[in-house]
Amino acid sequence: MAETTGELSAEQSTALFDILTHKETYAEIEGFKTPGAIKKYGPPFQDSTSKSSSPVLQTLLSKFILKLPGLRDVSPDFWKVRVEELIQELAEAELSESYDKGVLGIRKTLATAISALIEYPARGCLGGFPKEEQFERKKSYDLGSADDVLQAWQDCLQALIYGDLIDEMFKKAAETDDLKQHPTLVQGMHEFVVVNIASLMHYTLVLSPEGPTLLRMIESVHRLLPYVVVRQTLKIGNVASMISAMMKVLLAKASVGAVTNWIGWSSGADEGMNLLQQIISQVLSWDKRDLRNRAEKLEKKGSDAPPKAVREALKDWIQKSGRPEHEECRRMSKEQGRSIVAVILSLSSAPSADDISEKQHANALEWFGLQLSIRDRQEIVRVLCQRNPDYLTAAIQDCVAAYTPMIRLVHQAVNLADTVWDLERFVTDMLKMSKPTGPKGQEKPPAVEDYVDLLHRHQQSTHKFLHQVAKNGKEVTSWWYEYVRMAAAQFRSEAKPPPSETAVPPQTTNGGIHATLSNTFSSLPPEEQKNIKSELDAHSKYLHDLHTASATRISAVIKRTRSTPFGPGAYLARWQNLLDATPITPCERKNGKVRFGSNKGVREEGRKDLEGNAEGFLTEEEVEKAVGEGVLEAPSVRKTLEVFGERFREALGAG
Structure with a gap:
């Protein structure tokens, strides 16, 4: 029927x-x-x-x-x-x-x-x-x-x-x-x-x-956590004493500001950080240091380095411009097919992107990303670790x-x-x-x-x-x-x-x-019903294929064939689809196209280590193969x- x-x-x-x-x-x-x-x-x-x-x-x-x-x-x-x-x-x-x-x-x-x-x-x-x-x-x-x-x-x-x-x-x-x-x-x-x-x-x-970045962060936190002290504290027989001691280990602040605020001699003085905040701050500080080292290497690339005026314009955009201006620059970048750096320079008194070399522009784009990452870490520390009240x-x-x-x-x-x-x-x-x-x-x-x-x-x-x-x-x-x-x-x-x-x-x-x-x-x-049903039928087949592929991979893992580079779980494919659909600035100064998370260059850039070299356990080709085998292209809906x-x-x- x-x-x-x-x-x-x-x-x-x-x-x-x-x-x-x-x-x-x-x-x-x-x-x-x-x-x-x-x-x-x-x-x-x-x-x-x-x-x-x-x-x-x-x-x-x-x-x-x-x-x-x-x-x-x-x-x-x-x-x-x-x-x-x-x-x-x-x-x-x-x-x-x-x-x-x-x-x-x-x-x-x-x-x-x-x-x-x-x-x-x-x-x-x-x-x-x-x-x-x-x-x-x-x-x-x-x-x-x-x-x-x-x-x-x-x-x-x-x-x-x-x-x-x-x-x-x-x-x-x-x-x-x-x-x-x-x-x-x-x-x-x-x-x-x-x-x-x-x-x-x-x-x-x-x-x-x-x-690789997540592993570095986990390793840094693991190295800083005082496991021995925590274990000894947990051995205290009296529960009230144990909880009190644990709170002192993890949350106590021993700065002058903490004492004067507690006594009432001051109000709002910086109380310093407790152990958890020190761990957060220290791990992100190490990350900031390494990111700065990468940025400094780009600044020392001689004739290929981004000019100082360009760097100043980009830094001003990060630190002084507001959210509306940032969103407007992204809109212009997408519409005009120019990199976000080229758009920022066109709105500043610095040399335009056309006045610098291709290599300088590419390095400016990378330097700009590093500065944004540095600022992110500073802001996270400010909100989580340096806020008063805490x-x-x-x-x-x-x-x-x-x-x-x-x-x-x-x-x-x-x-x-x-x-x-x-x-x-x-x-x-x-x-x-x-x-x-x-x-x-x-x-x-x-x-x-x-x-x-x-x-x-x-x-x-x-x-x-x-x-x-x-x-x-x-x-x-x-x-x-x-x-x-x-x-x-x-x-x-x-x-x-x-x-x-x-x-x-x-x-x-x-x-x-x-x-x-x-x-x-x-x-x-x-x-309209007909058009929507067509999309739903395609999506239904997509879901069936996802779960079939996941079942195949879970079979390979259980049988220990070590033949699947991509583990089971349909949710992993949905996750990768979200990443692949993320818009990324064009890398060209003009006549470029908005890139996406699925672009090879974006993945390769994301896997750079702290020296600026591609890092990770897999080559870019191996990553492409592994992800390609596990992720099916979602139909348009x-x-x-x-x-x-x-x-x-x-x-x-x-x-």
Whole structure:
């Protein structure tokens, strides 16, 4: 029977919902770079629940984060003063855009990664997880079979949301710390999670342009953390004394300003930094030093160096121009096909881009990106470490106060000093394993399977911790049991969700959004319906191909063929698509084209080390091959977004 024109098939409805949630989630995350976005967020930052500028993120926060044991008891000032002001000040700092820098920075990499991950739970609680009426577990799941591992994951979701698997898992965790004592269903789900986490780690630290930089930062923080002092402090038997000592280790400030402010002799004097702030400042300071060294090398390139007048004009644009002027320069750069540097010079008294050589212009473009990176780090330190009043320290103190009852119970149930030792060993092992091995000139990067092995080596530490809490901390376990049951209920299809302060209308959650979108589609003219259906069919095929490719790769990892340079997980491909679609300034002085994150030159520039040479475990060709094998080009959905984009936001109660 021919499909009715005014109706969407199940596959088309799924594709439409996928398109809209993917776009909306990233748009909301990206919106936080604009000052004032957090002021229209809704609870817990503002009391009104009628409208939110970020309905998807606000829904996830209200349904899951605000309900967390411990965090649910935090003081209102934690959200309405500390966190809100920090987010607002970071937005006002106007951290640099990837477009200006000519590379995909850490901020863009992390923002797109977070978006690609959290859109899945967003779809789950808005669209509902469908219930299988005839659901029945298999008697046994083969952990060596990719099909069984994938099936175990799907069956686990059914049993967690609609069955009694939560009760079963909590009970078994209290009995044993041996994963093999759990049903093969749980073991299969566990293997699926391990492989996907390993895939994400491999992608972030090996394939991502910012991988080497992230590794350097993790290593620097790891080197500065006082693990020995922390472990000794956690061994203190009296919980109140232990918490007090730990707060002194991490948050105490010993400057003259801190003393005079406390006594009342001064108000607003610089109190210096606590240990956490010193670590943040020191790590970013090392990064700034190395970036300055790269910039100075460009300044000493003789006739190829950017002229001083050019450098001064670019520095003035960074330091003295405001957000409107910056946005106008980007607009002109895109419209005129000129690099952002060429546009800035054309608006200043410095020599124009046409008056300097090609090499000078290229070096000026790189120098400009380095200066932006330096300023970013200065602004982050200013907001997080040098602000008065110190909202970061106050926020941590709020959290510790809210979590004190849980800390007290966990301290009695678990040897926390051993837990910190396990964490230190894991990070040390990860950093060591993440470095290439083999003879010089023939080094090989770690594969996805290496990260799977890393997680397998250390998973017992997690199981031991969970077992000790479940066995010895009955009260704290009951808190988490109730929370997990509540969180699972948020995904039930066509059921009233547990109460929360979400700005999204109740009739829209747990599957209701599908009816809203279907009604909207039915009201469209036939020709428009036809065009949209064409896009939805293409997108449906794209999703099918993504999941098929991911299943193939998870099979390769489980069989340990070491044949896939790109790990499983459809979300990784969606993440890469977001990166690939990021606009980047043209590199030409005129008659150029806006580049994107997918351009080879952009990736190569992003992988430069602190000496200005291409770094990383893989050559540019190997990166292109690995990413090319794992990322399918997403079909155009322009018409669908044009028709449904704003209507979807209205349905979510966006304001």
